[in-house]
Amino acid sequence: MQDAISRRGFLGLAGGGVAGLALYDLAAWQKPVEAASGGSASPERCGRPEVPKREFRAVWVASVSNIDWPSRPGLPARRQKRELLDILDAVRSLGMNAVILQVRPAADALYPSRYAPWSSYLTGRQGRSPGYDPLAFAVEEAHRRGLELHAWFNPYRVSTGSSLRGLSPRSPAREHPGWVVRYGGRLYFDPGIPGVRRLIERSVMEVVGRYDVDAVHLDDYFYPYPVSGEGFPDGGTFRRYGGRFRSKAAWRRNNVDLLVGGLSRQIKRKKRYVKFGISPFGIWRNRSEDPRGSATSGLSSYDDLYADSRGWVRRGWLDYVVPQVYWNFGYGPAPYEVLVRWWAEQVRGRGVELYIGQAAYKIGSGGAWDDPNEMPSHVRFDRRYPGVRGDVYFSVSDVLKNPLGFRGRLARDLYRHPALIPAMRRPGGAPPHPVLLRARNTRRGVLLEWHARGRPDDALYVVYRFGGARRPGACDLRDGRNILKVVPAGRSGTRSCFDRTARPGRRYTYCVSAVDRLHHESPPGGRAVITVR
Incomplete structure (x- = not known):
């Protein structure tokens, strides 16, 4: 180199008929997002997204x-x-x-x-x-x-200096002076x-x-x-x-x-x-x-x-x-x-x-x-x-x-849209599968709450947002513009976040996936559809 993230408690599953509430869709994708982005919906068929999902x-x-x-x-x-x-x-x-x-x-x-x-x-x-x-x-x-x-x-x-005397007696350079050379006015091992x-x-x-x-x-x-x-x-x-x-x-x-x-x-x-x-x-x-x-x-x-x-x-x-x-x-x-x-x-x-x-x-x-x-x-x-x-x-x-x-x-x-870190190529553990519990209108925006199965302390969560009521496809999940937020996992399996940019009168679809420490992404756990008030 030239020298020159409020944790919120889970409020419980809500039954149907609650005003402003959208329950999660139990139908979930069966393939991980990375796998879904290959095969029949390959990157070539999807086209290269304007904003990369992983960067x-x-x-x-x-x-x-x-x-x-x-x-x-x-x-x-x-x-x-x-x-x-x-x-x-x-x-x-x-x-x-x-x-x-x-x-x-x-x-x-x-x-x-x-x-x-x-x-x-x-x-x-x-x-x-x-x-x-x-x-x-x-x-x-x-x-x-x-x-x-x-x-x-x-x-x-x-050291950026040239003398061992200015170093701590605990310095390995002081303990092993024969390992040290002076070059260009500095000290190196x-x-x-x-x-x-x-x-x-x-x-x-x-x-x-x-x-x-x-x-x-x-x-x-x-x-x-x-x-x-x-x-x-x-x-x-x-x-x-x-x-x-x-x-x-x-x-x-x-x-x-x-x-x-x-x-x-x-x-x-x-x-x-x-x-x-x-x-x-x-x-x-x-x-x-x-x-x-x-x-x-x-x-x-x-x-x-x-x-x-x-x-x-x-x-x-x-x-x-x-x-x-x-x-x-x-x-x-x-x-x-x-x-x-x-x-x-x-x-x-x-x-x-x-x-x-x-x-x-x-x-x-x-x-x-x-x-x-x-x-x-x-x-x-x-x-x-x-x-x-x-x-x-x-x-x-x-x-x-x-x-x-x-x-x-x-x-x-x-960098206006969040991005995930590229997944490591070596094999890794499976990320927990989040279940989107609900989406509801609040004075602070749309509140999303979900629960994760597995070891949530080892994951991030990816919150996607899509316009209208629909089931997102593989290409939708590859487009970085559809990532609303990346949320760190807490020690509890329940997490939440607000969407404060959702426009009143508009209808949106949300889903949540999880990412493990090696940045492998789970399938989305479900979806929620809500009209913003």
């Missing part, structure tokens, strides 16, 4: 150097919590469905850890407790709002040392085991970005561990591969629903270096960061990849359109979701970025490609500043 919409929330959160070190816990709640509320209000929170900005942590001291970005002093568990708080509050929480780790960075890899794996799996995170996320920093006139000082490590490799570059890529592949296997064994994603630099390799590369001419992750991002996709190690395509349309060395097309080809048939990393920090910075339509055009362009399933913006602060009106464009136009 990953996320922001990075960076803690390093207090870029996004907390706004500065040393704030009281209540202030830190308030700032985070404001971010989560804002993200949800923009129609987004996930946050990627940096929980290990360096060799430190935003949670109590066996393997790293408390981050100085919380308290101003590394190792000092903020008095609460920020990651536990973030996970609970994100899920309360129906947002996924992806835990973002920077694996190898030790040497990726070639096996102990470093074990430390990072244990740090990640500590979070996977203790917290209800939805994903583990690594950014673009593997071996550090090149510094002019300075070589990364790992010659001794190569001599000790790189004997079977013909080149240091191949050995370095293998070191990173060992970490990525190892994490992929361990995460899937520990919790099947936890995803693993990486956000690499946007260029894998240039075509001039490799015929399989993109028609670009810039720094590449393969040759300069020793990160074989294309290889990770092809080996199936990732659940999703978010290449940082931080350039505008027509940019000579790395045109946005060229790279999006290239990445869409790389994920084809691989079972890896592709989301595009967007440079929100560049909006209004000059040139093409002074065009208020540049970034909205990125989103619309991505929707033209079936292989592209969403966008992630760096960073949340830049989006919330509303540069050139972009925040408003998201809320009023691009």
Whole structure:
């Protein structure tokens, strides 16, 4: 990454004849929504919906150097919590469905850890407790709002400074100074040392085991970005561990591969629903270096960061990849359109979701970025490609500043309709089947109440609304414009929501489905028809 959801109690089943009440239709679809959208009502026959039903919409929330959160070190816990709640509320209000929170900005942590001291970005002093568990708080509050929480780790960075003396005595860098190298005025773990890899794996799996995170996320920093006139000082490590490799570059890529592949296997064994994603630099390799590369001419992750991002996709190690395509349309060395097309080809048939990393920090910075339509055009362009399933913006602060009106464009136009997160390709548990109990008119709008069978604490609920009295078909259920709300599940099997946008005198059909932790959707549990008063 460039450093630059009222719970309401169930009122009981109502009998017929109650004024303003529409009872649920006992007839329900027998196939899950995803299955119903294939077969005889395939996506081709339905046509590509104007608004995608499934689309990953996320922001990075960076803690390093207090870029996004907390706004500065040393704030009281209540202030830190308030700032985070404001971010989560804002993200949800923009129609987004996930946050990627940096929980290990360096060799430190935003949670109590066996393997790293408390981050100085919380308290101003590394190792000092903020008095609460920020990651536990973030996970609970994100899920309360129906947002996924992806835990973002920077694996190898030790410090943005150059001295070990400023680190906590509990820092693994202080405990193992031989694992640390100085490069470009900063401190890094040497990726070639096996102990470093074990430390990072244990740090990640500590979070996977203790917290209800939805994903583990690594950014673009593997071996550090090149510094002019300075070589990364790992010659001794190569001599000790790189004997079977013909080149240091191949050995370095293998070191990173060992970490990525190892994490992929361990995460899937520990919790099947936890995803693993990486956000690499946007260029894998240039075509001039490799015929399989993109028609670009810039720094590449393969040759300069020793990160074989294309290889990770092809080996199936990732659940999703978010290449940082931080350039505008027509940019000579790395045109946005060229790279999006290239990445869409790389994920084809691989079972890896592709989301595009967007440079929100560049909006209004000059040139093409002074065009208020540049970034909205990125989103619309991505929707033209079936292989592209969403966008992630760096960073949340830049989006919330509303540069050139972009925040408003998201809320009023691009993300006006809710969207589900793409379903994971691996097998998962069956979501509970909700039963739509009733829809009735109230002074606050149409009140919908339903009950879920199964484990409602593991689900979201999708409330659909259609004009008129009718039985929606498979194509209706694929159109994102028909999603009224996505409602987080509570610990009770009964949930409710209001439709405050229904127009008086109009007749509507409602139905509710459930989505499990792997984002597989159940059949709608039934339907309710009501005339709004």
